[in-house]
Amino acid sequence: MHLLFNNAGVGTAGGFVWESNANDWAWVFGVNVMGAANGVRAFIPLMLAQQEPAHIVNTASVAGLLSAPGMGVYNASKHAVVALTETLYHDLKIVGGAVDCSLFCPAFVPTGIVNAERVRPEGLRNDEPLTASQRMAGKQFTKAVKSGKLSAEQVAELTFNAVRERRFYVLTHPQILASVQLRFDDVTQRRNPTDPLSLKPEVKGQG
Helix, strand or coil: CEEEEECCCCCCCCECHHHCCHHHHHHHHHHHCHHHHHHHHHHHHHHHHHCCCEEEEEECCHHHCCCCCCEHHHHHHHHHHHHHHHHHHHHHHHHCCCEEEEEEECCCCCCHHHHHHHHCCHHHCCCCCCCHHHHHHHHHHHHHHHCCCCCHHHHHHHHHHHHHCCCCEEECCHHHHHHHHHHHHHHHCCCCCCCHHHHCHHHHCCC
């Protein structure tokens, strides 16, 4: 089977969404969204032409299923990957063939994403100091990521199992589904958004 993992991802310091500047939006969307989009554009025509079993895994995040405060740019980029991959699934079903896809939505896993600023292109770097909300969001994000209990190896095994089972949604932390359900209930009941961290006080309290 031919496999493609669109796994590149970066994140800014976060903070109030209006405090993120054009550099933040350009950098995060350029990697998180266009990285996956370019991978799809480059490889799927080849995979379809080969007429052999193939599978694409696009990495989004639980941030693509929820909208936690202080993470506006990152949330928006991961929501875009969710929409891209769900649409890709439907499009692949229309054309038929042996190419399938999965949407990978991890929660907190100890990785190097908290140090993503080290790879920000020079032309998209920020000179101005972080705001108070950005400092707080960055500290909370770092603590949350480092507190993750699953290793990268365990997450990889979960992902490969999903590929073998041709399962679309891949969640490393199924307990987050209660917060996802809360969001969908807000939509279907037409009520104002509930804080997605209201069910995760241990995360909300980190800072």
